[in-house]
Every structure is written in C-alpha cells, then in structure tokens.
Amino acid sequence: MNNSARMQELITLKTIAETLNHSSTLQPMLQNVLGQLLDLTGLTTGWIFLMDASHEYEFVADRNLPPALTYRDKQPMKCGSCWCVDKYWGGRLHNAVNILNCKRLEDAEEQRTADTGGITHHATVPLRSAERSYGLMNVAAPGKNHFTDSELALLQSVALQIGGALERIRLFEAEQRRARLFSKAGEFGGELAKMAAGSGTRLCLVADRVTRLIGETFPDWPVAALFEPEEGGYALRSLYAGSGLSREGISADGLLLPLLMRGAASSRPVRASAAELAELRRAAGGNGTRLKAAFAAAVPSWCQQPAVLVVACSGKEEEAAQVDAVVIEAVAEHITVTLERVKLEEQQRLLTRLEERNRLARDLHDSVSQLLFSLSLTAKGVEGMLVGENDGPAAAAVRDMRQLSQTALQEMRSLIKQLRPAGLEAGLLAALQEYGAMLRLEIHAEMEGVSQLPSQAEDTLWRIGQEALNNVVKHAGTGAADIRLRLLPDRAVLRIEDQGRGGAAERPSTEGAHYGLANMRHRAELLGGSCTIVSSAGNGTVVEAVIPLNGFSR
Structure with a gap:
C-alpha cells in the first residue's frame, strides 16, 4: 500500500x-x-x-x-x-x-x-x-x-x-429508560397506596385498578395482566391491553400456563419464551407488534399460591430484557408491600371491632345482666311471700314479672354470646353446635372438607348461622335443626335446615323477620357471596350461605 x-x-x-x-x-x-x-x-x-x-x-x-x-x-x-x-x-x-x-x-x-x-x-x-x-x-x-x-x-x-x-x-438509552421507568415506578407506588385504601385484602377487588394503573403509568408496557390461582391452575382476573380493560382474550390454561408456574415459583421476574410472547401479542391485538419481551412476577394473593403479574414491554428487546425486568420487580414489590399494609390495617380493624364487642359484652354482663338476675331473684322471693298469704292478682302480677325477667335475662345472655362468641377456636361447626345447645335445640351437624376458613369468612358464617338458629327457636315451632358445613377449595357453604312451620317470607315485618333475613344476605354479599332462604308454609326453612374463599387472608 x-x-x-x-x-x-x-x-x-x-x-x-x-x-x-x-x-x-x-x-x-x-x-x-x-x-x-x-x-x-x-x-x-x-x-x-x-x-x-x-x-x-x-x-x-x-x-x-x-x-x-x-x-x-x-x-x-x-x-x-x-x-x-x-x-x-x-x-x-x-x-x-x-x-x-x-x-x-x-x-x-x-x-x-x-x-x-x-x-x-x-x-x-x-x-x-x-x-x-x-x-x-x-x-x-x-x-x-x-x-x-x-x-x-x-x-x-x-x-x-x-x-x-x-x-x-x-x-x-438504557440508562435513560431505567431512569424514566424508575421515576414512573415511584409514581405508581404513590397512586397504588391511595387506590388500595378501602379496597380490602381481596385481590379481585383491586385487580382491575392495578392493571389499569400499570398500563396508564408505563406507556412502555402496553400489556399488563393479573392471574390468580384457582382450583390447581390460574384464572385471568384482569387484562389491560393498549387502552382498555378486559377479562377475555387470553387463556391461563394454554401457552401461558408454564410462564405463570415459573413466575409463581421464582423470587425474581422470569422472562417469557418466544411462544409465550406470541400469545401475549395476539391478546394485545393492534398493540402486539410493539411487544419485544414479557415477564412474569409473583405477587401475594392470600391463597396457598401467589398470584402472578405478567407485563409485556415495548422497545428494543435486549434493553427491555436488561432494564424492564428490574423495574417490574420493583412494581411487584410495591404491590406486595401495599397489600400487606392493607392486610395489617384490616386485621387491626378486626381486632378493634372484637375489642369493642368484648367491652360491650363485659358492660352488659356486669350491669344489665346482673340487674336482670337480681330482679328475677327479687320477683321470685316476693312471689313466694304472696303465694303463702294471698294467691290473688298481686301474686299473679309478680309471677309474670319473674317470668319476664327470666326471659329478658336469657335474651341478654344470648346477646352477650353473640357479641363475644366463645368456641370459634374449636371451629365454626363446633361453635354453632354449642350455640344451638344453648338455645335448647337438638342439632345434627355434618362437615365436608378440612380446609381452614379465613377469619373474615368464618366470622360472617358464624353470624349468619346464629341468626338462622335464632329464627328456628323463634319462628319454626320445632326443637331441632340440621347444620351442614362444606369447605371446598374455592368456597365455603353453610346450610341450616329445619322441618318447622316455614313461611318465613310471609311473616309480618313487625316480627323483625324481614330485617334478620336481609341482614344475613347483606353479610354474605359484603364478601362477594350469597345467602338464599327457601321457606314455604308447612315445609320448613333452608338457609344456605356461600362465601368465596379466593383472595382472603387466612
């Protein structure tokens, strides 16, 4: 040269x-x-x-x-x-x-x-x-x-x-992307904390809000989906793709199942394979061409298995793989910390309510209950003196007074029992049996399944069962009731049946029956469940409460 x-x-x-x-x-x-x-x-x-x-x-x-x-x-x-x-x-x-x-x-x-x-x-x-x-x-x-x-x-x-x-x-560009995404992650954490307030600990109550918040906060992540464990697999709870929410268009049982299983088992976000990414592209529709990588990260669900957050990223493939996975991990931790905080707050509220119930029970026992007991004893003594001298109208009035005071004392003890239930430590069915025995009912109890009930579900079923047994005593005209508790993987079913006079729906509202029935339904619906009452004159009454178990703290 x-x-x-x-x-x-x-x-x-x-x-x-x-x-x-x-x-x-x-x-x-x-x-x-x-x-x-x-x-x-x-x-x-x-x-x-x-x-x-x-x-x-x-x-x-x-x-x-x-x-x-x-x-x-x-x-x-x-x-x-x-x-x-x-x-x-x-x-x-x-x-x-x-x-x-x-x-x-x-x-x-x-x-x-x-x-x-x-x-x-x-x-x-x-x-x-x-x-x-x-x-x-x-x-x-x-x-x-x-x-x-x-x-x-x-x-x-x-x-x-x-x-x-x-x-x-x-x-x-990777550092710019990292800085931008972490700034967005900070915004996401603040908005998530505001959003979660009052949502409770059930993941399904916040799933749509979480995925929408991810999609709106991170333009580089066109797809965000949240899957919750259900009957040995996973079910799509919410999908945000492009600009809208959906619960359809993507199957948790097909190509994405291996990704969900890997994400649930790993402490760090795992990357989707080419076939799994193609499935997310199909679900994203017109936005699918932007997707270059996808990751799955575990978040709490209050079930035995964690829920899985799946996020698909746009941008250059390698940069997304190196940068976005770290930010997705931070987002999953935000979700985890927020739901844990909400869980602790709800447990604190439950403890506060329990303490207030115990205080009311103590006050009623130490004041009104003791006064009623004293009134009953005094009335019995006066009745004895009057009967010995003159069994006339005065003796009859004192006798009625004694009977009313004893009835009021029994009602007060029942109320105290409801405020401060003793026996739930032994399980819901045992507590209902004990409560039925206190009401002088002959109880036939049966249970199916061995799953542990979440505290919120157990408390709700306890209150519904109490109301149902009280109605048997007050309105059914029978001294027996059948209780069956079924604990399934995704729901708890409590069924209380009697062979009494029935006709609950036809009772006059002045008896308070309509309020009691409505209260049972309301308690179940607050937890996303249902309570049905089947009752016709002469054919007894069946009360069945169904409470879904997915998403509760145990």
Missing part, C-alpha cells in the same frame, strides 16, 4: 471517529457516517440494517440507492430477506466479506421493476462491538464486483467504530 492510500485511510478513520464522537442520536449519526464513508472511499451506494435476536431487522440509513431499490417508498429494503441477512442470522458473518451479487437487485432485475444503476455486487460488513452484534452495513459502486483485502480491512475498521458508537448509544 503506498503512502497516499495509507494517508487516505487514516483521514477516513479520523473523519468518521470525529463524527461518531459528536453524535448522540442514532439514525442521523448512521446517515452521516455512511455518507462520509462513501465520499472518502469513492463508493457511491450504501445502506445499513440494524438487527435483533428475534430475526427482525430495521432499515435505518441509506445513500444513493438505485431506482430498483427505492420504488414504493424503498419497500424492497424494508421486507424480505437476502443472502447477507441470512448469513448474519445464521452466525456465519463475522468480518467484512464480498457478496457475489445482491439478491434484492437480482430480484428487481428479474421482475423488471426499475433500473439497478449498474450495481450488481456489494461488500457486507457486520457492525460489532466486543461480543455484541448490531447489524449490517452494505456498500457498493456501479461496475464494482470485488473488494480488495485492504478495502475490506478499512470497512471492517469503520464498522468497529460504528459498533462502539452503537454500544455507547445503547448504554445511554
């Missing part, structure tokens, strides 16, 4: 290095560098593809393309494959090489779409930095069908410079 050629190479490398060092925006930088390279080497035509691991490429820069490659807004450069692209994806392109001919130009000649400008061959140079590959640069000139070793070496040096600049821009 003569001194003049050597000097020209040095000038080329220096000029391109200066351009790269002063550039921070990807596409203008590549466009400028490509133009300078062609001007300094005497070549006329060039183009650059950026590639990713998912076998997709982006046409980002070009200069002096022949008409055969520019028709329809350069459509031949934006789709399809060619020999150099195939070599790159096949891992067979490591250095600058001669390509015997250009498939894109060859196709244009065969189809006679436009003039190729005399270009038939080009050199292909991979854009690399250390061990990372970014894409391809192709350069050509009319009538040139071979590049010398020195020309290829120069092109390889320029490609390494471009690769280093691409790595610098990638790292800069």
Whole structure:
C-alpha cells in the first residue's frame, strides 16, 4: 500500500471517529457516517440494517440507492430477506466479506421493476462491538464486483467504530429508560397506596385498578395482566391491553400456563419464551407488534399460591430484557408491600371491632345482666311471700314479672354470646353446635372438607348461622335443626335446615323477620357471596350461605 492510500485511510478513520464522537442520536449519526464513508472511499451506494435476536431487522440509513431499490417508498429494503441477512442470522458473518451479487437487485432485475444503476455486487460488513452484534452495513459502486483485502480491512475498521458508537448509544438509552421507568415506578407506588385504601385484602377487588394503573403509568408496557390461582391452575382476573380493560382474550390454561408456574415459583421476574410472547401479542391485538419481551412476577394473593403479574414491554428487546425486568420487580414489590399494609390495617380493624364487642359484652354482663338476675331473684322471693298469704292478682302480677325477667335475662345472655362468641377456636361447626345447645335445640351437624376458613369468612358464617338458629327457636315451632358445613377449595357453604312451620317470607315485618333475613344476605354479599332462604308454609326453612374463599387472608 503506498503512502497516499495509507494517508487516505487514516483521514477516513479520523473523519468518521470525529463524527461518531459528536453524535448522540442514532439514525442521523448512521446517515452521516455512511455518507462520509462513501465520499472518502469513492463508493457511491450504501445502506445499513440494524438487527435483533428475534430475526427482525430495521432499515435505518441509506445513500444513493438505485431506482430498483427505492420504488414504493424503498419497500424492497424494508421486507424480505437476502443472502447477507441470512448469513448474519445464521452466525456465519463475522468480518467484512464480498457478496457475489445482491439478491434484492437480482430480484428487481428479474421482475423488471426499475433500473439497478449498474450495481450488481456489494461488500457486507457486520457492525460489532466486543461480543455484541448490531447489524449490517452494505456498500457498493456501479461496475464494482470485488473488494480488495485492504478495502475490506478499512470497512471492517469503520464498522468497529460504528459498533462502539452503537454500544455507547445503547448504554445511554438504557440508562435513560431505567431512569424514566424508575421515576414512573415511584409514581405508581404513590397512586397504588391511595387506590388500595378501602379496597380490602381481596385481590379481585383491586385487580382491575392495578392493571389499569400499570398500563396508564408505563406507556412502555402496553400489556399488563393479573392471574390468580384457582382450583390447581390460574384464572385471568384482569387484562389491560393498549387502552382498555378486559377479562377475555387470553387463556391461563394454554401457552401461558408454564410462564405463570415459573413466575409463581421464582423470587425474581422470569422472562417469557418466544411462544409465550406470541400469545401475549395476539391478546394485545393492534398493540402486539410493539411487544419485544414479557415477564412474569409473583405477587401475594392470600391463597396457598401467589398470584402472578405478567407485563409485556415495548422497545428494543435486549434493553427491555436488561432494564424492564428490574423495574417490574420493583412494581411487584410495591404491590406486595401495599397489600400487606392493607392486610395489617384490616386485621387491626378486626381486632378493634372484637375489642369493642368484648367491652360491650363485659358492660352488659356486669350491669344489665346482673340487674336482670337480681330482679328475677327479687320477683321470685316476693312471689313466694304472696303465694303463702294471698294467691290473688298481686301474686299473679309478680309471677309474670319473674317470668319476664327470666326471659329478658336469657335474651341478654344470648346477646352477650353473640357479641363475644366463645368456641370459634374449636371451629365454626363446633361453635354453632354449642350455640344451638344453648338455645335448647337438638342439632345434627355434618362437615365436608378440612380446609381452614379465613377469619373474615368464618366470622360472617358464624353470624349468619346464629341468626338462622335464632329464627328456628323463634319462628319454626320445632326443637331441632340440621347444620351442614362444606369447605371446598374455592368456597365455603353453610346450610341450616329445619322441618318447622316455614313461611318465613310471609311473616309480618313487625316480627323483625324481614330485617334478620336481609341482614344475613347483606353479610354474605359484603364478601362477594350469597345467602338464599327457601321457606314455604308447612315445609320448613333452608338457609344456605356461600362465601368465596379466593383472595382472603387466612
């Protein structure tokens, strides 16, 4: 190589290095560098593809393309494959090489779409930095069908410079993305804390709000879905895709089930496979083309298995894989901490209510109950004195007074029992049996299942069972009742049946029956359940309360 050629190479490398060092925006930088390279080497035509691991490429820069490659807004450069692209994806392109001919130009000649400008061959140079590959640069000139070793070496040096600049821009963009996403994560945490107030500890009550908040806070995450464990698998609780909520369009039992299982078992977000990402793209509809990666992270659900949050990310695949997973983990921790706080607050409220009930029970026992007991004893003593002397109207009135005081005392003890139930430690069924015995009812009890009831569900079923047994005593005209408790994986069912006079719905409202029945229904509905009462005259009454168990703290 003569001194003049050597000097020209040095000038080329220096000029391109200066351009790269002063550039921070990807596409203008590549466009400028490509133009300078062609001007300094005497070549006329060039183009650059950026590639990713998912076998997709982006046409980002070009200069002096022949008409055969520019028709329809350069459509031949934006789709399809060619020999150099195939070599790159096949891992067979490591250095600058001669390509015997250009498939894109060859196709244009065969189809006679436009003039190729005399270009038939080009050199292909991979854009690399250390061990990372970014894409391809192709350069050509009319009538040139071979590049010398020195020309290829120069092109390889320029490609390494471009690769280093691409790595610098990638790292800069990744840090920008990280900073932006973590700033959004802080906003998300604040909004989540406000949103969760008053929602209770049931995940299904906040699922739509969580996924919507994720979608609206993070524009780079077009898809957010929340799955909750259900009967050995998972059920979709909420899906936010693009701009709206849905509970359909994505199956937890198909391609996504392995992702959900891996996410639930891992302490860190796990990445979706290509097939799993394709399923999320299908669910996202028009927004699916933006998705480059997806991750699954475990969040609490108050069941034996955690719920799983699935988030799909847009942006460049590798950057999303390295940056978004960390932020998704932070978002999952926000959800975990918030729900744990809400759980503790609800437990505190339960304790406060229990303490207030105990205080009322103590006060009633120490004051009103003792007074009624004293009144009953006094009335009994006066009755005894009157009966011995004169069994007249006064004795009858005192007798009625004694009976009323004893009835009032029994009602007061029943009320105290309701306020401060003793026996739930032994289980709901045992407590209801004991309560029925106190009411002098013959109870036949049966239980199916061995699952532990959440405290909220147990307390609600206890109150419903008390009201039902009280109604048996007051209205059924029978001294017996059947109690059956079924503990299923997803719900608890309490059934209380009597063979009494029935006709609960026809009783006058002055008896308070309608209020009691409505109160039982209301208690069940507060927990997302139901309470049905079937009662007809002469055929007894059946009370059945169903409480769903998914999402409760145990």
